[in-house]
Amino acid sequence: MSSPVSRRRMTKDLSFSQLAWGAWRLRNSSDIKNTADILALVHACLDAGISTFDHADVYGGYGCEAYFGGALAKAPELRSKMEIVTKCSVALVKDTRPDHRINHYNTTKAHILLSVENSLRNLATDYIDMLLIHRPDPLMIADEVAEAFNELHRMGKVRHFGVSNFTPSQFNLLQSRLDTPLATNQVECSVLELAPIFDGTFDQMQQRQTHPMIWSPLGGARLFNTKADPTVDRVRPVLERMRDKYNLPGIAEVAIAWLLRLPCQPVPVLGTMKAHRIADAAASCGIQFDRQDWFEILVAAQGHSVP
């Protein structure tokens, strides 16, 4: 059976699956009790055509990479079938990081190199497909980040580079110091967070022919909350109608399909830890989302008609 999940060309020689899977909840989920559960999830992803795995050094209090890497070490043949993304530059207060007195960002060359060493060891791999600067750092010296990227690339430890949560001008600043194009900007977007559609972030991505990645494509748990939320109360009934119309498993798949319709051709990152939800999610990729249906959801999300 061929997967509805197609590929996104991120750089000249790297493609991602149209959906990625994200590890940020890996250590906080009752669905994941051991390495076998992780491997089942990875297989579910690969079977569904989802080959891109999104990490960050800090996910799970600096614990998700190693948890995932422990599973990967038991099935090293899987490595070549996946693209691994990870991130650096956020520095959290944590007993394993005794020198951290306050949550902060660090984009020094030394920190980036050290962070990648940790990520490689934790992930049980000898290369990262794409490394992202996790958050814009007001103290970022773009030349120094460029030096770190060059060195990591030269050593073969990281193949491609991108950013996350950057404004267009932060993106342009860092890009101005690099010889190769930044391969993505991973930002938050969903029916509950429309900003990058209108603030220039996605205009920049389309103009550069760069695919953004999208975190919290379901707005965190908010879309499924039962407590009163006027935006959710407007959007959910429309999503339910579209779920039925397009014969999708749930409103989550409608919300993902809605993002996939954007002309910047983003890569949403799925947060589910349930293997059976993975195949469901892949269904988001299989539909032709009608333009007017798309606007119906936008209007519900905005709470007003288009002008």
Place this chain on the structure above:
Amino acid sequence: MSSPVSRRRMTKDLSFSQLAWGAWRLRNSSDIKNTADILALVHACLDAGISTFDHADVYGGYGCEAYFGGALAKAPELRSKMEIVTKCSVALVKDTRPDHRINHYNTTKAHILLSVENSLRNLATDYIDMLLIHRPDPLMIADEVAEAFNELHRMGKVRHFGVSNFTPSQFNLLQSRLDTPLATNQVECSVLELAPIFDGTFDQMQQRQTHPMIWSPLGGARLFNTKADPTVDRVRPVLERMRDKYNLPGIAEVAIAWLLRLPCQPVPVLGTMKAHRIADAAASCGIQFDRQDWFEILVAAQGHSVP
């Protein structure tokens, strides 16, 4: 008698009159009862040196173009004396558009081509001088719009292209896919709507040497409302003083002259349906607006002194 209305060079080979006349109220005005009234208005414009006529497919519930075209069909010799602007991409719910279920935008190639065919037929002309994308469409694929523009230009159906209500980054995105410069960005601006003066929109226009067009240059009817409105209450007395100082027919002409003073050299679109108001409006072009008078109006509009 020579007109005070000068010309604006919009592209290498197209100029507009410094003021345009806009059709958006053509079907809602008690001043326009038949084709003869429209022709009288057109003649008043041309006599006053106003040769640029601004339309959109959707004005008057998709009705203004045909109303205007019906008049033009009776005096086809006028066509070569005017520049016709029209717009596409807004899609309204209307019984004549049974496939529209919700007000939305459509910048697909198919829609643009179809919309232009309708506009040409409705306007009783075989070419449009300038076609604008009416609203930024979050689903716009810039490459596809470029294809539509190229095809319309090759067929001789549309001579020049522009946009309306675009942010600078939306403008840059579309421009990046075009071989020729976008000829305008038609945006709202007035003493009651100052945003494009400060948010980069007019900076971009001046930098590119592109003349924006301006809709609602009088802030809709708001400037003439009798009900309490603190901004209007501050601005109107100043406009009245300037009307007397510059010997202008009314405060409308002061408000237009105030816009004409902007260094981006905009083309305001007049909404009047009264032939006798046209010559009045032209008077806006004849004055040298003093810099300090200009700031007096700005300060009244902002409600605070300049910093």
Place this chain on the structure above:
Amino acid sequence: MSSPVSRRRMTKDLSFSQLAWGAWRLRNSSDIKNTADILALVHACLDAGISTFDHADVYGGYGCEAYFGGALAKAPELRSKMEIVTKCSVALVKDTRPDHRINHYNTTKAHILLSVENSLRNLATDYIDMLLIHRPDPLMIADEVAEAFNELHRMGKVRHFGVSNFTPSQFNLLQSRLDTPLATNQVECSVLELAPIFDGTFDQMQQRQTHPMIWSPLGGARLFNTKADPTVDRVRPVLERMRDKYNLPGIAEVAIAWLLRLPCQPVPVLGTMKAHRIADAAASCGIQFDRQDWFEILVAAQGHSVP
């Protein structure tokens, strides 16, 4: 004794001291009673390695330049040891300016040339090191400003040019008409005014390798006010802790050192009129501000942790 105040390369052939001294309070200070007091202050600056003196035609109601120039005329040998910055384009209502009816901006060539003539005479010098457009003028014709700059440069009256309080798009507009790079953008920034760190202003400066100057680096007097101010109440204790940690004379020096840590490498303008405070201020330049300490102040200023 060598000074901790290093140099900032502003253009190919002009450097500033890392801290500048600003004249804006020169006529409103009980510390300055006569020309001798000014000279004492100038010597204190030069002794501390602060050689850049920031003026504007309008400071002190058009009075500070002449007050300072009166002192300089008595010690003309100092001129070659300093860089003089001044500004033009703000036009204030003042009895010495009877043609000004309202506070406004003026970036016409005639005004810029006249303003520089006044500044040269008032400052008792025959050249200005750097002239800034003081405020973005909505009526600015960039070509005309460029003409004025070119003429002033050709005549040897002004050596370098910059702007103040410009947004990135205003900066780009003016730059697009100039043959040489704008040498600075002087903006407000402090622990109480964080905007340029996040809104693209400083990204643009770092990308262009242009050093911004910073006015009100202490947030006006607000940082020292005794009345309740939630932001100050959060920030001050942290500044006090850092003062002790880094062994700095006061919280003012911490606030300056915090700015100096920014990667755009700004030049803060000191407003003090007390000679003994100058050497204190220079101490800001002598420390290595720890990254986490920097974030501790940012978090106190923002009132929330970094995301």
